[in-house]
Amino acid sequence: MKTTILIHCPDQSGIISNVTGFIHKNGGNIIYIDQHVDKEAGVFFMRLESDFEKNIPIVQSLKQRFEKELALPYQMEWSLHLGSTKPRMALYVSKYNHCLYDLLSRFHSGELSVEIPFILSNHADLAYIADQFNIPFHHIPYSKENKLAAEEKHMSLLEDYKIDFIVLARYMQIITPKIIARFPNKIINIHHSFLPAFAGAKPYHAAFRRGVKIIGATSHYVTEELDAGPIIEQDVTRVTHAHSIKDFISKGRDLEKIVLSRAVKLHIDRKTMVYNNKTVIFS
Amino acid sequence: MKTTILIHCPDQSGIISNVTGFIHKNGGNIIYIDQHVDKEAGVFFMRLESDFEKNIPIVQSLKQRFEKELALPYQMEWSLHLGSTKPRMALYVSKYNHCLYDLLSRFHSGELSVEIPFILSNHADLAYIADQFNIPFHHIPYSKENKLAAEEKHMSLLEDYKIDFIVLARYMQIITPKIIARFPNKIINIHHSFLPAFAGAKPYHAAFRRGVKIIGATSHYVTEELDAGPIIEQDVTRVTHAHSIKDFISKGRDLEKIVLSRAVKLHIDRKTMVYNNKTVIFS
Amino acid sequence: MKTTILIHCPDQSGIISNVTGFIHKNGGNIIYIDQHVDKEAGVFFMRLESDFEKNIPIVQSLKQRFEKELALPYQMEWSLHLGSTKPRMALYVSKYNHCLYDLLSRFHSGELSVEIPFILSNHADLAYIADQFNIPFHHIPYSKENKLAAEEKHMSLLEDYKIDFIVLARYMQIITPKIIARFPNKIINIHHSFLPAFAGAKPYHAAFRRGVKIIGATSHYVTEELDAGPIIEQDVTRVTHAHSIKDFISKGRDLEKIVLSRAVKLHIDRKTMVYNNKTVIFS
Amino acid sequence: MKTTILIHCPDQSGIISNVTGFIHKNGGNIIYIDQHVDKEAGVFFMRLESDFEKNIPIVQSLKQRFEKELALPYQMEWSLHLGSTKPRMALYVSKYNHCLYDLLSRFHSGELSVEIPFILSNHADLAYIADQFNIPFHHIPYSKENKLAAEEKHMSLLEDYKIDFIVLARYMQIITPKIIARFPNKIINIHHSFLPAFAGAKPYHAAFRRGVKIIGATSHYVTEELDAGPIIEQDVTRVTHAHSIKDFISKGRDLEKIVLSRAVKLHIDRKTMVYNNKTVIFS
Structure with a gap:
């Protein structure tokens, strides 16, 4: 039975030997360990993959002992x-299809170990892709007037379908503070710039005006402050003076889908931890 | 006799055929042509490498005819x-030696077709490198009190040595508006961030705080506004949560020297043009 | 009326000025020109985008004059x-879906200015994707016994649908010499290695065994010699000792689809020319 | 007192907990642990950085107990x-100066925690750089006739100066089997191609002929088979049809020096282990 344990705590001597000793003593075999100490903050982070020859009921007592002896x-x-549990991911989209197609074709190929109970959009345009992949599609239009009603519908869907985390695959609408509070470090956005440069609207236009020679995309967890949450993954590509804004957008699409997919995979594989608005990305 | 012609003008039909016709008619063979139209601004840019079987005196009449018939x-x-003319470059440094060593070893290997009449610094620390390479070193300390006197010394050196352009190889002192005005788009700086992110002081510290996954370096022409001049070249490298600020600085050094050297080479090869605070970089 | 002219010929003085003069004289406005001289082979290459205020019948006489006066x-x-003519592309696949999905979603977004008359496969597995995108799917199984019959069916389809070029989107079957001869430099393959390293079968396994730190993908025109045709585009990504062959394959998928799509776009935009088993890729 | 422990052994359950327990029990604080299991070979690798509040004499008894209880x-x-011990590095060069300048300027800036007792060359050309940096320079010409005598001189120097490892900074002469046997996985070479492509002589010429779109450099440990040793680090850069062989060489220089410096730093920091002709590179 494969398990992944994530830990963070004040940095102290002896943690690694005590945790690895605990796992060994309880019949677990450590497959992979990665750890990090944030020296400024004095915080220790660890991720452990272990293999236990035990069944799930016994896990409960293991957890209790871990809590008492170590935590x-x-x-x-x-x-x-537990490795056997697939997290449940809600996919939010608007009108662009490239990130959606990319995630769904990976999902379809078995690359992403996840459930996708539904796709949600503030527009009807991409319903046909949900159809192509046989995934329920919920169209919840958004306007100043229906703001509260829309939020309520979101919350109902997220609760009814027992959603673990949300992926904004170029969803062009603000997520409300209530939903952010309900899913802390569990909403993954893709922003089409190399943050913190060009936060906010129309980043390709701003990059073009500034005459940069490289453009980027950034995937981050959503926090209340726009485009300022913990960065999970970034990547870049070269541009030249010969590229128009349209070219930036076209080249950017390839970045966006790759960067978002990498971030989603890291989240699914439980390789991300957040502290002080920054991520630790385990290998 | 190799020549490089740089042109910019309002975009109109027929420019390419008229310019290439002029060169052909005057006994020149076009080796390479690159052009760009900024459609928003309606401006045409062209760079032409040609080979004339003529000597330098004849160039004067060629220039006069070009002026009359085309310009x-x-x-x-x-x-x-003229390909045979090497531009004269002043090298400004402070205490970091990596960009200086990189430029001088390229110069020494014949990679940069340039003259280096002197190295100038606000500190004495790197005088030994100037000695290693047998290049005059001028130490002009800078303080609030000697501001004007220092500027005057700079101007004298720049004029006396007939300097064509200045390279700030991690020179940690503001260039005065008077010098900037005297060398428009002829002062090349290296900033240790992926501009426009982290302009100003201590960019690696700021990048670390933000938790970015990629850091960069940017070479740009100096304008009065700090770190806001036309970008010549940028490059980036990956970092992780495991890298400290010290690691950022160390990885950044490799970026800085490569990016600055590329920008200097583009400038020497007359492959840069500036318009609307952006560069056209010819191939 | 937008046109693209591609030229190659022995290198001589005056070609650029004569060609640009011809276009200007005939009422064309040159939008973009890119050229290259292979000095070893003494061959001149040029690509010209021009805008003529003329209709298609007049193009015929233009072509005749170009032939006589220049060619x-x-x-x-x-x-x-003519910019208005979309080339017709046949898509060949086997069992992997990532390149197919990537090309079709780009096609669907209008990123690729092309017609896709059919998808062909030696397996039935991906018929459902052809259905998702409403494109005819032809399943032509391949065995030693039906070799000739299969080739004939291919040829019929390619002729009947007036196919201009073929894209092998991870098609795992040899293309016969007859088809290669019929489509010279018009069959685009994606090979899952950084050629010329690891040509042939199972390149990710070979890369893993050699312990490389970077893997790649290569798109090239198909010639009779396996994986040895003119390279159109390549890209790479980092790997470490911690990555298994399965990880190589997974990371490689992202490379393959991006590299193949770039190559297909270059071909559609008529930015490729082939000479001496190498490509000139225009900007 | 900082220590780094490197371990490899058959993979078994309990190693991590036993080793970390041993260090904890003996008053050490684990700063960083990285491990890897080669599942095919069934081999476990680990690198541990620890801090002991102990002096060097006590290390001896620690080593004896480690040997008995764990090894x-x-x-x-x-x-x-011990962190306080700097390895002793011999620098071999021929006529190219870029790698040498790069390593020496890093050494000079304190970036490389190493001793450089001497520079050795089969040519006299770069003696002046050794002078610039005040490092002894040994010129040992090489010819078929003096082969054995030269090897003897090498061995004497390497022994007399207690050299720990050798860096071939574009040293263009074969290292003899005897020296390779004496320094197994302790001779670092830089090859100017993306191995295994273009092993052997004139790789830039071969890359140019094949028309690749990306060139690379590879740093590896030297084994008897030419350019076939365990790869430590690789990197690549883009080229186009417009680049000549001379351009490849020039762009390649920047790759070579960066890749070699990274490999040297990894070796000095004891972050490399070799198994089955492949490296494990610790983070």
């Missing part, structure tokens, strides 16, 4: 995930 | 450079 | 393409 | 390095 004394925040 | 009717701003 | 005296091989 | 039962090959 309490070391003041750990921690979580244990 | 005037098409309202061109243009310049003609 | 004959300069021994040019040349072609003229 | 023997787990059949480990292992080594322990």
Whole structure:
């Protein structure tokens, strides 16, 4: 039975040997360990993949002992995930289809170990892609007038379908603070610039005006401040004076879909932790 | 006799055929032509490498005819450079040696077709490198009190040595408006961030705080507004949560020297033109 | 009326000015010109985008005059393409869907100015994607016994649908010499290695065994010699000792689809020319 | 007292917890741990940085206990390095100066924690750089006739100066089997291609002939088979049809020096292990 344990706690001597000793003592074999110490903040982070020859009921007692023997004394925040459990992902889109197609074709090829209970959009345009892939599509238009009603519909869907995290695949509408608060570090956005340069609207236009020689895309967790959440992944590509804004947009599409897919995969594989508005990305 | 002609003018039909016809008619063979139209601004840019079987005195009459037959009717701003003329470059440094070593070892290997009449610094630390390479070193300390006197010394050196352009190889002092005005689009700086992100002081510290996954370096022409001049070249490298600010600085050094050297080479080869605070970089 | 002219001929003085003069004289406005001289082979290459205020019938006489005034005296091989004509592309696939999805979603977004009359496969697996995008799907199984019959069916389809070029989107079957001869430099393959390293079968396995730190993908025109045709585009991505062959394959998929799409776009935009088993890629 | 421990052994359950437990029990604080399992070969690799509040004499008894309690039962090959010990590096060069300047300027800036007892060359050309940096220079010409005598001189120098590892900074002469056997996985070469493509002589010429769109450089440990040793680091850069062989060489220089410096730094920081002709590169 494969498990992944994520831990963060104040940095102290002996954590690694005590945690690895605990796993060994309880019949687990450590497959992979990665850790990080944020020296400025004095915080220790660890991710452990282990293999236990045990069934799921026994996991409960394991968790209780971990809590008592390690988490309490070391003041750990921690979580244990069973490899057999697929997280449930809601896909939000608007009118652009490139990120959606990219995620769905990866999902379809078995590259992403995830459930996709529904696709949600503020526009009807991409309903046909949901049809192509046989995934329920919810069209919830958004206007100043229906703001509260729309938020309520979102919340109902997210709760009814037991959604674990949300992916904004070029969803061009603000996520409300209530939803952000309900899914902390669990809403993944793709912004079409190399953040923090060109946050906000029309980043390709701004990049063109500034005459940059490289453009980028950034995937980050959504926080209340626009485009300012913890960065998960970034990538860039070269441009020249000969490229028009239209060319920037076209080249950017390839970046956006690759960067978003990488970030989604890291999240699904539980390789991300967030601290002080920054991510630790485990290998 | 190799020549490079740079032209920009309002975009009109027939420029290419008229200019190439002029060169052909005057015994020149076109080796390479690159052009660009800024459609928004309606401006045409061209760079032509040609080979004339003529000696330098004849170039003068060629220039006069070009002025009359082409530059005037098409309202061109243009310049003609003889391949045999090496531009004269002043090297400004402070305490970091990596960009200086990189430029000097390229110069020494014949990679940069340039004269380096002197190295100038506001500190004495790198005088030994000037010695290693047998290049005069001028130490002009800078303080609030000697501001004007220092500027005067700079101007004298730049004039006496007939400097064509200045390279700031991690020179950590503001260039005065008077010098900038005297060398428009002829002062090349290297900024240790992916501009426009992290302009100003301590960009690696700012990048670290923001938790970016990629850092960069930018070479640009100096204008009065800090780190806001026309970008010549940029490049980036990956970082992770595991890298400290010290690591950023160390990885950044490799970017800085490569990006600055590329920009200097483009400038020397007369492959840059500036318009609307942006560069056209010819191939 | 937008036109693209492609030319190659022995390198001589005066070609650029004569060709641009011809276009100007005939009422054309040159939008973009790019040229290259292969100095070793003494061959001149040029690509010209022009705008003529003329209708298609007049193009015929233009072509005749170009042939007489320029092509004959300069021994040019040349072609003229109207911007309004979309080339017709046959898509060949086997069992992997990532390149197919990528090309079809770009096609669907209007990114590729092309017709796709059919998708052909030696397996039935991906018929559902052809259905998703409403494109005819032809399943032509391949075995030693039906070799000739299969080739004939291919030829019929290619002729009947007036196919201009073929894209092998991870088509895992040899293309017969007869088809290659019929479509010279018009069959685009994607090979999942950084050619010339790891030509042939199972390149990711070979790369893994050699312990490389970077893997690549290469798109090239198909010639009779396996994986040895003119390279159109390549790209690479980093790997480490921690990546398994499965990881190589997964990372490679992202390379393959991006590299193939770029090559297909270059071909559609008529930005490729082939000479001496190498490509000139115009900007 | 900082120490780095490198271990490899047959993969078994419990190694991590036992090793980390041993360090904790002996008063060490684990700063960083990185490990890897080669599943095909069934081999476990680990690198541990620890901080002991102990002085060097006590290290000896620590090593004895480690040997008895861990190394023997787990059949480990292992080594322990004190952070205060700088490895001693011999620099071999021929006529190109770019890698030499790059390494020496890094050394001079304190970037490389190493001793450089001497520079050795089969040519006298770069003696002046050794002078610039005040490092002894040994000129040992090489010819078929003096082969054995030269090898003897090399061996004497390497022994007399207690050299730990050798860096071939574009040294254009074969290293003899005897020297390779004496320094297994301790001779670092830079090859100017993206291996395994273009092994052997004149790789830029071969890359140009094949028409590749990307060129590379590879740093590897030297083994008897030419350019076939374990790869430490690789990097690449784009080229186009417009680049001549001379351009390849010039662009390649920047790759070579960066790739070699990275490999040297990884070796100095004891972040490399070799197994089955492949490297594990620790983070």
